[in-house]
Structures are given as C-alpha cells and as structure tokens.
Amino acid sequence: MKTPGLLKDLQQAVGTAHVLTRDSADLSAYETDWRKRHTGRALAVVRPGNTEEVAQVVRLCAQAGASLVPQGGNTGLVVGSVPDTLGRQVVLNSTRMNQVLALDAANLTLTVQAGCALQAAQNAAEQAGLLLPLSLAAEGSCTVGGNLATNAGGTQVLRFGNARELCLGLEVVTPQGEVWNGLSGLRKDNTGYDLRHLYIGSEGTLGVITAATLKLYPQPVAQLTAWAAVPSLQAAVDLLGLAQRHLGAGLSGFELMGQFALGLVDKHFPALRVPLWQTQPHCVLLENSDNESEAHARERFETLLEIALAQGCATDAVVAESLAQSRNLWHIRESISMAQAEEGLNIKHDISLPVSRIPDFCAETDALLARTLPGVRLVNFGHLGDGNLHYNVQAPQGVDPKQFLGQHETAINALVFDAVARFNGSISAEHGIGSLKAHTLPHYKSPVALALMRSIKQALDPQNIMNPGRVLAQNTD
C-alpha cells in the first residue's frame, strides 16, 4: 500500500480540508464506536461532498489496495462503522452529503443523500404534511445511508416494516468505483435481480450507499396510546392478536415491558410514575394511528380494551387522555435502557422469534438462566408485535456487574443464542452483525447461507476492500 501517494490523491479528489488525519485533527469521534466498545485507528477520514467524489475515493483506495469503512452517523451498535486498529483503513464518512434531493408528494417519495440525518429526512416529510415512518432512538445523529446499510428497525416496524420495506431505490458506488443509479420512485419494477435489497442490510461490505428514495405516508390525524397490564406472556400475545383484528393497520405500536424492567424505571426515574406495573408480570404499550379523528381512535381503543378485559388477556388498562400523557407512556418505555444502565452493566441481546413461540421461549430460557446462574435478573422488553425482544441479563443483586460480565458473558450469550436457535429465532433482530457478532454468526447461520453470502461477497468485492471482516469474519473457525 502506497500510503503517502494515496493521501495526496484523496486530498486532490475531495479537497485537503476533507481528508482528516491524526496529524491534523482529532479523529476519536470517527474511530470509536457508539457504545465505546472499540477504538480503531484510521489512515484517514475522508469526507466526500458528492457521489462522484465517493466513486473517486473508492477507485483510489482500490488502486492502492486500501480498504474502506463506510460511516454515517456512527451510531451503530455492533462495531460496524469504525476502522480496525492497524491504521491502514480509510473511513469514508458520508455526513457532508446531507441534502434532501427531492420530495414528490403525489408519488409519496423522498429522495435524500446518504449522509442526511434521519431526523432531517423526517422533518422534510413533515413539512410537506407527510410521514417518513422510520423512527429510532438515534434519529438525531444517525444517517439514512446507515439506516439502510444496517436495515434499521425502530418503533414503527409493526405497521410500516424495517428500513428495507421503506426503500424504493438506491444509488450505490460499487467496490470498483462505479456508480449504480437505482434511485427509483417505483413501487413495482420486475427487471432483474433486486440489487436494492442485496445492498440493504449488507453493512457496507458490498458497496457504498450514496442516496436513497424512501416511501412516505400521509400523516395520521390522531395518534393515541394505551397501556395495559397483562397476566402472562401468552395473554400479551393474545392481546396482540385482538388488537390486530380490531385496529388493523391502525395498530402502529405494540411494546412489551417486563415487571423487573418497569421496576427499574420506577426506581431510577420515579417522576415518570409508571402505571400498573406492580400487579402483573408484564405491561404492554399500544399505539393506534388513526386517519379519522382522535375521538374515533379513542372509541376504537375502548372497544378493544373492553373485549380484552372481558377475555382476561388484560387485567387493567388506561388510554392516554392527552398528547402529553401519550408521550409520557412512550417515555417510560424508552427509559428502560437508561434505567438498566443506572442499575449497572448488563448483557444485551437483540433477538427475534416467531411471535407465537415467545411465551415458551421465555419460560424455558428464564428457567435455564435461573438454574445456571441463581439470582440473575432479566430486563426483558421489546417490540412484541415484531417478535423482537431485548432480552437483557443483569447480575444478581449485590454482585459486581463488571466481574459478573467478565465471568459469565460468553456462557450467557451461548445459552441465550442456543435457546434462540432451538425456537427458530434470530440472534440479531435489528442491530446487525458488524464485527461484534461476525465470529458468532457461523455458529447459528446455515452453512449453505454462509457459503452463498461468501460467494456474493467474492463476486462483488473480489479485492475485499469494502468493510472487510464485518458480517463475514475473515478467519472463521
């Protein structure tokens, strides 16, 4: 690798000011991942201003044999967008490419550059009276390119699908530095292999997403939230089925929260006044997005909850009286992560299962954990409507969390993931693989699928310069 030559070439391609190196700038924000689990060392951070510059940067790196790490807001949770420690990778940061390129109200589409922050894209839609229904905790910092590269999930998947389902078209720079303009506002296009879906979720290992066309929806007229205590996980699953029948596509959120998780919120954020959590093992939060009126949304919720109470799949329930109350209920749900952090380090899992199997999965895995590690505490919550649980494991009361993690993390991960596999679930529902799970994946993914993935990677990136070692580990066991 001819480093000095490459740096000069990169400066020529994007302008000296946009090639950051250790000598001239503090690179820590680009080199350390969001959860601060890993700090790498970049040869340079390059910040191109447009697609043609991205293509040039990729070509220069390919010529020099330097590998690239595509990076958006760097908010990923699986160490997929920071360089390794060898100091030879080029971080390709998209955040200068943050423009909204087009909004087509009649076609219900929004086209943005990859580096556009998700919130900026949401705002552009909202200004036109429309809804971009991708929403997640990091939306102020994360980019649309990163959302698509990792197929982000979030809180509205139940109604609108993952990031993948919201994308109609992509522009991509290939590992050879060619530009594929697949920016389409088309809802139907059967002209060959679906390259769009191949790049979505490939975590920057097959090319660089530089722009995207996203689906928009009319804004709902009213959004109402309800909260119910449920006597069991099976009751929560039954309530989900009832809600799907009665609210149809109006049901835009169905979140499950275990009693211990809510207890942590109550303990660390008492001002939030968590409702109904003490009587039953779980609560659920339901959201109804109505295109008619708030009164209609309320009437539908009340009918649903009456039936649920009569059938015994909820024992108590409240419907938010105001937007402020709705927001507060969501705020409680979103405070679980913070509350568990207050309680101390824990082992996080982002798993998914067929919805129907969640009660049995939890019964079996809870018992297995309790038997293996007596006193262990479970912070179990998540997007039940999507079959997605954040099934997090906290040290027993009084045990030092750091020591507990050091001793038991590997075994606990194996226990949980083995259980997930027995129930035909996924070890990564919405966070992806990155480098964090690249060595775990081969234990749980079908060998045939892995071989197909390797063939595709080899075919599209034979030089292995695009985010090497992510998703597919370089030295498998």
Added chain:
Amino acid sequence: MKTPGLLKDLQQAVGTAHVLTRDSADLSAYETDWRKRHTGRALAVVRPGNTEEVAQVVRLCAQAGASLVPQGGNTGLVVGSVPDTLGRQVVLNSTRMNQVLALDAANLTLTVQAGCALQAAQNAAEQAGLLLPLSLAAEGSCTVGGNLATNAGGTQVLRFGNARELCLGLEVVTPQGEVWNGLSGLRKDNTGYDLRHLYIGSEGTLGVITAATLKLYPQPVAQLTAWAAVPSLQAAVDLLGLAQRHLGAGLSGFELMGQFALGLVDKHFPALRVPLWQTQPHCVLLENSDNESEAHARERFETLLEIALAQGCATDAVVAESLAQSRNLWHIRESISMAQAEEGLNIKHDISLPVSRIPDFCAETDALLARTLPGVRLVNFGHLGDGNLHYNVQAPQGVDPKQFLGQHETAINALVFDAVARFNGSISAEHGIGSLKAHTLPHYKSPVALALMRSIKQALDPQNIMNPGRVLAQNTD
C-alpha cells in the same frame, strides 16, 4: 451430455412415473407458455415429490451438464418457464409439491410448498379466519413458488405490496443441489445478506424455490367498492392522494380505466352495464377494506367522495350498494383484457412510472403514438395506486390486427419503452423478463446493474444450468 444415463438416474431419484418424456406422455402443457407464444421441447419433465428429490434432480442435472427450467403453474407472461427448442432441458415441475406445511395464527404466517396453488394457499388462510392478500387473475393455476420467483403483483399491491413484501422466508435448492432452509416466520432478522430477496424475482435463474413462509393478515370486516368518473389523469392522481389521506391503509385498491378500454367492455359485454364511462376520459375503481363495519366503510367512502366532487377531481361517483354490486364493479375492471382480446390482437405493455409523472407520460406518449401511427387506439388501464399501467396498443379501426402487429410491434415497443425510460419508469412492472424481454432489457437497464447481475449469476450458478438465457440473455448485443 449423457442423456440415457441421466433419464435413468432421474427415474431412480423421483420414481419412473414422475419422469415424463415425449415417448410416454403429452408434454404440450409443460412445453407451451400461457399466452401460447412459444413451444419448446424438453428432454424430460420431472415432477419431484419433496425438497430432497429436487436437490437430487439438480445434482444429477449438474453432473450431466443438463440445464433445468423450474416450472410452477406455467402461467407466466414472459416465456420464463418453458424449455427452449433444443430438446436438452429438463423441466422441473413443482406441482406435486403442493402441501400447506404450517399455519401459525398467532404469528400470522403460512408455510407452503412451492407447488401449492395460490388459491389453495388463500383458502388455507381463509379457513383460519385470516387473509393471504396476494391475488391475481391466474390464482387458480399459478403456484406460490412461481409467484415468488417472478415477484407477482396483482390487485392488492397498493395496500400489501408485491409478492416480495409478503414473504418472510424461503427454502431454496441451489444450482449445486444444496438445500438452504431459510423458512422463517421472523419479521426482523439482520444476520447477513438478504438471500430471500435475491431469489425472489430471479425467475429461477439462481436456484429453485421449494417452500416459503408468507405473511397473513386479519380478514377485513367489510370490503366496499366505489366507482368514480374523473375529468383527467391529473384528477385521478389527485383523487388517489385524497383517498390515501382519508382512508389510510383502508384503501386496498385504486384502479384506473380509460374510456376506450371501458367502451370495449361495454361493446363486448353489455350485460355488465359499465357505469359512468361515457362522460369522462377515465373512471377509477376504489376499494376500501375496513376492520370496523360496512356502515363505517360506507360513511368513510361518502365523506371522501363528497370532498372529491367538491374539489373537482371526480365529476360523478357511486358506492356499491351490495357485495354483488362490488363484485360486478371488479368484474368490469377484470373484463378489460377479455374485451380487448375480442376486439383483436394488441401490443401489451406492463409498465410502471412514478405516480406523479403518469399524466405527463400519457399526454406525451399518446400524442407521439397518434402522430407516428394515425388512428391507433389505446387500451390504457391499470393499478394507478402502484404507478402500474397496462398501456396496450390496438390497431386502428378496420386495420387487420395481425398485419398491424407484424409491421409495427417492434417500433411501438421501442417508442413506448423509450418514453418510459425518459420518465424514469420500468419496462416490466409485474410480469418480469423471462426470455421474452431478455434481449430488450440491456437497452433500458443500467450497464452497472446488468454487470452486477451477471456477477451474481456467475457466482451462484457458474455452470449456468438454472434457467439459462432467462432474465440475462446469453448473447447480448
């Protein structure tokens, strides 16, 4: 190719009764495509009974260097599932693999073998009180495997998406005869490249789909149909926007029908009593699927249509008074294809455009056609909500259709497809490429995309035994 050995091996693999050859059976149903544009000649038609037999058949063909043509109900419209004329291809027909494997009501999923007829899959869902919302004209004969291999569209795409969006998991036999079991009932799974979406729409050129897990939905409580006359295409687009805002996800159909198309139905099937067609250049059919009640659906429709009439985007409208009336309105829409066949041969196009560009596209292309071929008649109708038009060209009154097609088909296709390209549309919205459009595709698809497709084909099927020459032509120009 060692033919006699291969036939014997195939008989051993699936049983003598399930290897059909010219000597022993009439193969015409397997060798001729649905529209009778092409008749091929198969070495044999093999009808395996399960996935392991499919894998064996593929391995035997790979060893013998024989290529395979996967075939479901053989109802495709682009000559993608019949053999070529050389008598050396093995047709792999899936229709013996027609079982419903599992229905999970709580998870809202249905798992079927690839050869299951779409209607049988719909019925299985219906018996459980659920809806499989893939619906198209050939549903009695077509198979779920074929629907997914071609990413079928149909009448409910506006609300539920194409076949692609309804599939959560696949089982596939690779060109090497390995089985990938990706049958998942998961709504979230970010563990590597999305192989599912790569196989969906690849028309049997990358592997053989042997089973699939599909999304189900609660049955709507009421489905109501309305019919409106609109003064222009722009008014139709405006009405679509209004309907999306007022009905939200309740809007499950929005079909456009041009006056000439409706006139043909009126002429050839007068008993259908086409409403409102004489006053305006277009009519639209709207469908509202309601999870509340028929009265509610009607009230929502009436509110919508009042606003539409007041705003001038409809000039007259009726809401069906009964289920029978609703069915009749759909029947009129579905009779357009038959009516144009009665009128004589025509040149069919299955194109898509951004919805917002449809008025300009039609204005420009209608004028261009009228200038180039005076007197030419346009049977223009389609799924406006999806941007999908069946923009069909009929010979001028009194001109022999066959002669007209012979003289002008190539030029008319080029004229229409060039216009589609100028408006960023697709030359195949829902029918696919097959062999019919494989030589046309390179003129309209990005060379970068085509090169990526070729790399993927080469990587996954280096022997080129899976449906060769379909999607990607073998001798490009």
